[in-house]
Amino acid sequence: MRLLTIGAFARATRLSPKALRLYDELGLLQPAEVDPASGYRFYDPAQLDRARLVAWLRSLGMPLARVRMVCDAEPVMAANEVAAYWTQVVAETATRADLA
Numbered sequence: 001m002r003l004l005t006i007g008a009f010a011r012a013t014r015l016s017p018k019a020l021r022l023y024d025e026l027g028l029l030q031p032a033e034v035d036p037a038s039g040y041r042f043y044d045p046a047q048l049d050r051a052r053l054v055a056w057l058r059s060l061g062m063p064l065a066r067v068r069m070v071c072d073a074e075p076v077m078a079a080n081e082v083a084a085y086w087t088q089v090v091a092e093t094a095t096r097a098d099l100a
Contacts (some may be wrong), residue, residue: 003032003042013051019058020051028068029054057082061089 010017023029024041029051031041043051050071057067062085070078 003044006031006041006043009043009047009051012048013055014049017054023054026064026068028064028071060086 004012006017006020009015010020013072016022020031020041024031029047032044032047033042038062043089053071054067057061057070058064059093061069062082066085070081073076073081
């Protein structure tokens, strides 16, 4: 198995290295391997789908705690959680529109 450097993984997922470090600290997307001497992070190509899901959910504005719930849920529950989140966003946006 060939691991990806954090830079290559960041380019493939459109996540910044800074975001990847944060997601590691939060346990949301931990690297497959960390060099013990340098602390440099390496990622498994099998992690690309989860990373892209995280990026997509964050682009929707979903908070990290909720992103974690979606990523850890079974597919049907994850889809329900995304739908519930989006319903909430639409309702909040409608409320703001009324205020404006």
